[in-house]
Amino acid sequence: MQDHITPRRVVILGGGFAGLFAARALRRSPVAVTVVDRRAHHLFQPLLYQCASGILSEGQIAQPLRDVLRRHHNVRCVLAEATDVDVEARLVQLRRPDGRAMELPYDDLIVGVGMRQSYFGHDEFAAHAPGMKTLNDALEIRRRIYQAFEMAETAAGARERRQWLTFALVGGGPTGVELAGQIREIAVHTLEREFRTIDSADARVLLFEGSDDVLGAFGRPLAERAARTLRGLGVELHLGTRVTDIDAHGLTVRHKDGAVTRYEARTVLWTAGVEAPPVATALARATGATQDRAGRIAVEPDLTLPGHPEIRVTGDVMSLNKLPGLAEVAMQSGAYAGRAVRHAVEGRTRKPKPFKYVDLGSAAYISRGRAVLKTGPLHLSGFLGWLAWLFIHVAFLTGFRSRLGAVLSWSVAFATNARRERAFAVPDAPAPAEPAPEQKAPSPSA
Numbered sequence: 001m002q003d004h005i006t007p008r009r010v011v012i013l014g015g016g017f018a019g020l021f022a023a024r025a026l027r028r029s030p031v032a033v034t035v036v037d038r039r040a041h042h043l044f045q046p047l048l049y050q051c052a053s054g055i056l057s058e059g060q061i062a063q064p065l066r067d068v069l070r071r072h073h074n075v076r077c078v079l080a081e082a083t084d085v086d087v088e089a090r091l092v093q094l095r096r097p098d099g100r101a102m103e104l105p106y107d108d109l110i111v112g113v114g115m116r117q118s119y120f121g122h123d124e125f126a127a128h129a130p131g132m133k134t135l136n137d138a139l140e141i142r143r144r145i146y147q148a149f150e151m152a153e154t155a156a157g158a159r160e161r162r163q164w165l166t167f168a169l170v171g172g173g174p175t176g177v178e179l180a181g182q183i184r185e186i187a188v189h190t191l192e193r194e195f196r197t198i199d200s201a202d203a204r205v206l207l208f209e210g211s212d213d214v215l216g217a218f219g220r221p222l223a224e225r226a227a228r229t230l231r232g233l234g235v236e237l238h239l240g241t242r243v244t245d246i247d248a249h250g251l252t253v254r255h256k257d258g259a260v261t262r263y264e265a266r267t268v269l270w271t272a273g274v275e276a277p278p279v280a281t282a283l284a285r286a287t288g289a290t291q292d293r294a295g296r297i298a299v300e301p302d303l304t305l306p307g308h309p310e311i312r313v314t315g316d317v318m319s320l321n322k323l324p325g326l327a328e329v330a331m332q333s334g335a336y337a338g339r340a341v342r343h344a345v346e347g348r349t350r351k352p353k354p355f356k357y358v359d360l361g362s363a364a365y366i367s368r369g370r371a372v373l374k375t376g377p378l379h380l381s382g383f384l385g386w387l388a389w390l391f392i393h394v395a396f397l398t399g400f401r402s403r404l405g406a407v408l409s410w411s412v413a414f415a416t417n418a419r420r421e422r423a424f425a426v427p428d429a430p431a432p433a434e435p436a437p438e439q440k441a442p443s444p445s446a
């Protein structure tokens with residue numbers, strides 16, 4: 001319980017956009033803030049695909065949380081994973097990376113743990129098809145993309161070469177579209193004339209999407225323009241398809257008419273779904289809060305949990321009026337939660353106004369000089385869309401050094417097609433050899 005000597009203890013779970021904006025809103029308050037994250041960095045997820053494709057470095061999209069918050073003298077950072085919440089005792093249970101358990105008391109709890117990749121009950125797909133939510137994912141995807149071209153160069157035969165030069169992406173949202181465009185650009189421009197046996201431009205990029213549109217959330221006209229741009233880049237769109245199986249050599253999909261096709265591809269990337277992390281379920285169980293199908297926690301209009309005015313849920317993991325999982329929603333809800341705590345500390349007794357999201361629109365990058373942007377009635381595509389995309393991403397990238405570095409890297413990539421961040425680590429121990437495709441049971445393939 002709080003006394004008059006100990007400052008009010010605010011624990012923020014997650015140092016993503018929501019957590020960071022909550023901490024910033026509390027900067028000048030007489031409270032003791034603890035930001036807990038299982039990673040030591042704040043990650044700018046919207047640019048993960050640029051790290052995966054070798055334009056930006058890890059340091060340009062991920063900044064140490066301590067560095068970001070160094071001038072917030074009332075904030076300390078703790079590297080640990082939140083595993084559970086004891087709402088009676090007001091304690092968060094934590095696990096440090098070395099496995100040691102810790103407890104952290106709170107007077108106010110702000111939850112902003114985001115969402116993680118979901119394989120819709122097929123977790124076995126993850127080994128063959130990494131998702132893209134973390135820095136590790138982006139570096140793993142970078143390795144798989146560039147290594148695939150290396151493997152194709154020394155492939156044992158035409159069939160194996162074709163498999164290595166086929167890239168399959170599952171999910172036609174912004175991340176799938178961005179990655180598809182990037183891989184074709186790498187194949188056609190970045191790697192041009194670097195290989196001796198293969199022509200990198202022969203690389204096929206297949207994009208599988210369950211609905212009838214890519215970028216469906218942007219509305220029909222922009223979705224159609226995006227599809228045209230992707231086809232122009234050489235991306236093969238497979239709309240209205242559901243992936244039913246993935247293995248080390250490819251994937252199987254079911255079409256709307258029930259037909260089943262097997263596609264051979266050594267690189268499969270998954271961008272199709274999200275689910276709440278386990279701590280969200282633990283919190284819901286402890287408080288009796290309800291969760292939607294993906295595990296997001298339903299909140300009151302002031303972002304608190306029913307019967308728990310001391311707990312606020314923000315960002316991607318909050319469920320309120322079907323708000324989308326966007327950085328801007330996370331920033332605004334995080335800042336709102338931080339302000340609500342500040343107002344309570346200041347003794348304001350008036351009930352806070354409900355959280356109201358101000359929609360600033362959304363944007364998706366397709367390829368060099370081409371993006372789509374939707375903000376209110378304004379719909380932009382092509383070069384204008386790209387300029388707007390550039391402006392937004394530079395403005396929101398955390399830290400001056402990251403911004404400057406990103407602008408320099410984009411200028412080099414735009415002017416020369418060069419990608420300066422292509423290095424990838426190969427595990428020292430040799431991986432067990434895959435059976436040659438010719439030895440596998442024959443299957444109908446595309």
Ligand SMILES: Cc1cc2nc3c(=O)[nH]c(=O)nc-3n(C[C@H](O)[C@H](O)[C@H](O)COP(=O)(O)OP(=O)(O)OC[C@H]3O[C@@H](n4cnc5c(N)ncnc54)[C@H](O)[C@@H]3O)c2cc1C
Pocket residue numbers: 013014015016017018019036037038039041042043044045046047048049080081082083112113114115132133174175277279314315316317325326327328330362363364
């Ligand atoms: C590839 C990609 C591209 C995107 N592109 C765009 C875009 O162009 N525009 C846009 O508006 N949005 C985009 N988004 C969505 C946007 O990034 C999210 O909406 C935003 O990051 C959500 O912020 P958040 O703070 O809720 O969660 P996150 O940013 O995911 O942060 C959650 C934090 O919580 C930490 N965490 C998780 N579990 C625990 C735990 N148990 N204990 C401690 N810490 C924990 C995580 O390490 C992470 O740091 C994109 C997302 C991805 C993945």
